[in-house]
Amino acid sequence: MRLLAAMSGGVDSAVAAALAVDAGHDVTGVHLALSPDRQTLRSGARGCCSVEDAHDARRVADELGIPFYVWDLADRFREDVVDDFVAEYAAGRTPNPCLRCNEKIKFSAVLDRALGLGFDAVVTGHHARLEGGELRRSVDAGKDQSYVLGVLTGEQLAGAMFPLGSMTKDRVREIAAERGFAVAAKPDSHDICFIPDGDTRGFLNRRLGSLPGPVVDAATGEQVGEHGGTYGFTVGQRRGLGIAVGDQRPRYVLAIEPVSRTVTVGTADLAAVPGVRTGPPSWTGPVPPLPFTAEVQVRAHAAPVACRVSAGDDGGLLIEFAEEQRGVAPGQSAVLYEPDAVRGDRVLGQSAVRTACATEEPLSR
Template sequence: MRVLAAMSGGVDSAVAAARAVDAGHDVVGVHLALSATPGTLRTGSRGCCSKEDAGDARRAADVLGIPFYVWDFAERFKEDVIDDFVASYAAGETPNPCLRCNEKIKFSALADRAVALGFDAVVTGHYARLEDGVLRRAVDADKDQSYVLAVLTAEQLARAMFPVGDTPKPRIRAEAAERGLAVANKPDSHDICFIPSGDTRAFLGAKIGIRPGAVVDSDGRELARHDGVHGFTVGQRKGLGLPGPGADGKPRYVTAIDPESGTVRVGSAEDLRVWTVTADRAVWTSGRAPEGPIDCVAQVRAHGGTAPAVAEAVGDGLVVRLREPLTGVARGQAVVLYRPDEVGDEVMGSGTISGAGGVDETVGEAAAEVNR
């Protein structure tokens, strides 16, 4: 096959491209310029799209003996990822920009251009596995990225390749060194790539501005003032602007955010427990929504936050009724559904969380329907 290897300048994408070459594919490397003002150097493991990253990707392509290009996707990245990120926080949501980048940039904009140029698939260094079109967790659980890939449609998965998902990260670094790739020991990037300072609140404040509101307790009593709901997320414990714990001596957490009134509600850890999750923009990796309720394991954060559940397609969205409560569930996050077998690594579908609530009396009914 003729495949396009997305090369970020890191070790994972370099080894993924190398494995595609080894498999006999006709490989072309491409680095995505996602920043309109790329820095000269990264700050340790923070940031991306620097001139250093582009240079590292080019050198890796040279070692592999494959053609290499740099494509400018900065404007598309700004519109589909950065602007979406800012708008979501302004609306009191907690978005995942990596998830949106995969959906809108790497497996939409990039893949569409690749297909238009005659390529059959896009190769990336994501830690996930594809087996007969089925998306699965990576072998290395600590590096697994199936959660942020669960927004991909069956059509997008059909033209994707994840060559490193079957290998633990230490072995990937060792392989890179064996191949003579200079990025073998390059630090992994983390946090939000377009906020190299790591100060998300300052970044959002500069974009959104001051929109004062109140921090209130569960009874609606005002406890403090704030400069904008973009500085908070459900489940947050620190940086609330409060002098100390609640009257009961226990920590307080953000339990709800109302962007219209600018109200941030805080409460106890128990107040964070939810039993029902609703989501919009459902994606089913099989290409079609299930008929009736299905048993699954729901995950609401990239690492952690899982519970057995019953899910059901409702229009273009889905409803997930949890058998065990989850905490820190925020609008804008993704809920990803995994098959509840002994392995539990197959992605069934996903949706963007639009709401969460307490005990739902239909949990038992849905569970009974599944078990019939």
């Protein structure tokens, strides 16, 4: 097969490209330039896509003896990922930019261009498995990235290859070291690549400005603090609230209202929700008949929970949790997996959370 290897400059994509070469494929490497100011995007283990990363990727490609190119997708990345991230926070929602990047950049812009150039598929260093065209969790649960790939369609998965899904991250580094790759011990990038200092609130403040408003306690309706912008909060957040309350019980963000600029907080017993309503879903394969039982993961590092999925409003879904969940924020992706009793690692699809179900609404079982 003629394959395009997306090479970030990290150890995962380096080993993925090497394994594709070992398998006898005709491989070409490509590094994605996603920032107009790449000199500033790496700080220790944070960020990615810097000139340093491009050089690391090129060195690996040279050692593999494969062609290597840099594709400038900075404008597309800004529009589809960065601007979307800012707009979602401004609207009181909590987006996942890695999921959006996979959907709009790596498996839309890159895959479309690759297929147009005659490549058969795009190879990446994601920790997930493809078996018989089905997306499944990685064998390394601690590094599993199936959640941020849950937005991909069956057509996109047909043009993808994930060689690392059947091995642990330790084994990936061993392979890189055995080959003498300089990136073998390179730290993984963390946080959001376009916010290398990790200060999301500061990043949004520079783009949206100061938008002060009240922090209100749900139980009493009293104002217990002030904030500089609702974009600095996410539902379920506990730390950094800047509030003063009469008792010592911790408070969590329960709701964000960007129009009135109100952040509502409350105690743990008010933070749990029995389910969510979502927008229209996307599926990684055939559309499952509704209703059905599944497992759902509502954050990248959350534990999956059993759920019942049925038709919701306006083409969306109603997802009812077997156990109430905290920290479920509008804008997050609810990724659905096969029930654990079946196998529990196959991704069925995903849908963006719109609202939590009302706590007084009875749940069907």
